[in-house]
Amino acid sequence: MTGAWAAMQRVFEERGQQEIDEGRVAGLAALAARVRELSELLLLTRADEAEVAVVTRELEVLNRRLAEAGRGIPPAAEVGDGGVVRQLGSPVTGALNTLAPPIEIRVSADGTARSEFTLGVLYEGPPGFVHGGVSAMVLDHLSGCAASANGTPGMTAGLDLRYRRPTPLGVPLSAEAKAVRVDGRKTFVESRIIGPDGRSTAEATAVFIMPTR
Amino acid sequence: MTGAWAAMQRVFEERGQQEIDEGRVAGLAALAARVRELSELLLLTRADEAEVAVVTRELEVLNRRLAEAGRGIPPAAEVGDGGVVRQLGSPVTGALNTLAPPIEIRVSADGTARSEFTLGVLYEGPPGFVHGGVSAMVLDHLSGCAASANGTPGMTAGLDLRYRRPTPLGVPLSAEAKAVRVDGRKTFVESRIIGPDGRSTAEATAVFIMPTR
Known part of the structure; x- marks a missing residue:
C-alpha cells in the first residue's frame, strides 16, 4: 500500500x-x-x-x-472553498468527466457532506430505478469527502451497503455522509441516499485508513 | 418493495x-x-x-x-446464450450506454460469472488508480449476474466491500462472482476484482432477496 x-x-x-x-x-x-x-x-x-x-x-x-491538438494529462484536483476538493476529472463529481452526473458536494459546518442530484436513464439498473452500483459509487465518493472534511482522509478499506428500497430514476434525490468515529488510523463514515419521500433508499458504513508514510 | x-x-x-x-x-x-x-x-x-x-x-x-428523430424508450434487456442477460442500456455492461466500459460477462458451467476488462482514465479515483465506487459498481453488477445464473435472482439487499489494495488503471483486470449459499429467499454471492499480478484488489459479499409477489 x-x-x-x-x-x-x-x-x-x-x-x-x-x-x-x-x-x-x-x-x-x-x-x-x-x-x-x-x-x-x-x-x-x-x-x-x-x-x-x-x-x-x-x-x-x-x-x-x-x-x-495533442493529449496531455488529466486536470489536477484542487482544494476549493470550505475544503471541498474540486476534481474536474472525477467519474462522480467531475464537470469534465462525462460519466459523472455530475453531483455537486458541499460540506456544512458540522462536517456533513451533502448533495442533491437527479439520475437519468443512463444510470438505470432495474427497469425504472437507479443501478445499485451507481448508488454505491455515489456513497463511496460522498463518504470519502466526509472523511476528508473530518481532517482524516485515507484510503477506503471497506464499504458496507444496505439497500432499503429501490432508488427512483428521474426524480430529485439527496445524499449525505458524516464521519462518526475515529479509531487510531481508521475513520468510520455513515452515509445514505434519500428519496423524494424523505426515506433512505440506500445506507452505507465506510471505513477509511490513513496510510503510513 | x-x-x-x-x-x-x-x-x-x-x-x-x-x-x-x-x-x-x-x-x-x-x-x-x-x-x-x-x-x-x-x-x-x-x-x-x-x-x-x-x-x-x-x-x-x-x-x-x-x-x-424523436425519443423512444430504452432498449429491452434480453436473455441470451447461456442465460446471460444482454442489457444494451446498462451503465456497466451496455454496448449502447457510453458510461459502461463496457464489460462483457460470461457464465461458466459451475455458475461463476467472469469478466476481463481494462479501465481507463474516465474511471479514475485516487490519482492513477480505479475509483473505489467503480469497483463497487462492477462487483454489484457481476454479483447480480451470478445470482441470476444460480436461478435465484432478486433485489440487492446488501453489498459488503473490502478494498484490499488500490486497483490499477489502464491494465487488464479480471473479476469473478459466484453464488455460495441460498437461505430461503436470500442468495449470498462472493465476488472479487483481480489485478494483473493475480492478487485480489477488492472483494465483496452480496445478498440478494427474491421479492414476494
Whole structure:
C-alpha cells in the first residue's frame, strides 16, 4: 500500500503543476454537458441506421480535431472553498468527466457532506430505478469527502451497503455522509441516499485508513 | 418493495415489445464507442478554448439531428446464450450506454460469472488508480449476474466491500462472482476484482432477496 500511496502522490503533484485556465475549463464543461445529452439521446433516439451512421462519421471528425491538438494529462484536483476538493476529472463529481452526473458536494459546518442530484436513464439498473452500483459509487465518493472534511482522509478499506428500497430514476434525490468515529488510523463514515419521500433508499458504513508514510 | 417490483415488471414488459434491429444496434454501438473516445479526449486534449467551442457547436448540431428523430424508450434487456442477460442500456455492461466500459460477462458451467476488462482514465479515483465506487459498481453488477445464473435472482439487499489494495488503471483486470449459499429467499454471492499480478484488489459479499409477489 505504501508504494501505491507514493505513486498517487507523484501523479497528484505532476498534475498540480498544470496551469488551470478557467475559461477553457468552462468551455470543456459545456462540451461535456453536450456529450451527456448525446449519451442519453443515443439510448432513446428513434433515428434510423443511416442517420446514426452519418452522426457517427461526423463525430469521428470532431474526435480527430481534439486528438490532433495533442493529449496531455488529466486536470489536477484542487482544494476549493470550505475544503471541498474540486476534481474536474472525477467519474462522480467531475464537470469534465462525462460519466459523472455530475453531483455537486458541499460540506456544512458540522462536517456533513451533502448533495442533491437527479439520475437519468443512463444510470438505470432495474427497469425504472437507479443501478445499485451507481448508488454505491455515489456513497463511496460522498463518504470519502466526509472523511476528508473530518481532517482524516485515507484510503477506503471497506464499504458496507444496505439497500432499503429501490432508488427512483428521474426524480430529485439527496445524499449525505458524516464521519462518526475515529479509531487510531481508521475513520468510520455513515452515509445514505434519500428519496423524494424523505426515506433512505440506500445506507452505507465506510471505513477509511490513513496510510503510513 | 412489492409495488416497486410490479413497476419494474411493467417497464420490462413494455420494453420487450420493441423490435430489435441488430443492424441498427450495431450502428448505435459504433456511435457509443466514438462517444467513449470523445469523453476520454475531452479529459486529455490540449485543444484551446476556441477549438473546444467549435467542437461544442458542431456536437450541438449532431444532438439536434438525433433529437429530431424523436425519443423512444430504452432498449429491452434480453436473455441470451447461456442465460446471460444482454442489457444494451446498462451503465456497466451496455454496448449502447457510453458510461459502461463496457464489460462483457460470461457464465461458466459451475455458475461463476467472469469478466476481463481494462479501465481507463474516465474511471479514475485516487490519482492513477480505479475509483473505489467503480469497483463497487462492477462487483454489484457481476454479483447480480451470478445470482441470476444460480436461478435465484432478486433485489440487492446488501453489498459488503473490502478494498484490499488500490486497483490499477489502464491494465487488464479480471473479476469473478459466484453464488455460495441460498437461505430461503436470500442468495449470498462472493465476488472479487483481480489485478494483473493475480492478487485480489477488492472483494465483496452480496445478498440478494427474491421479492414476494
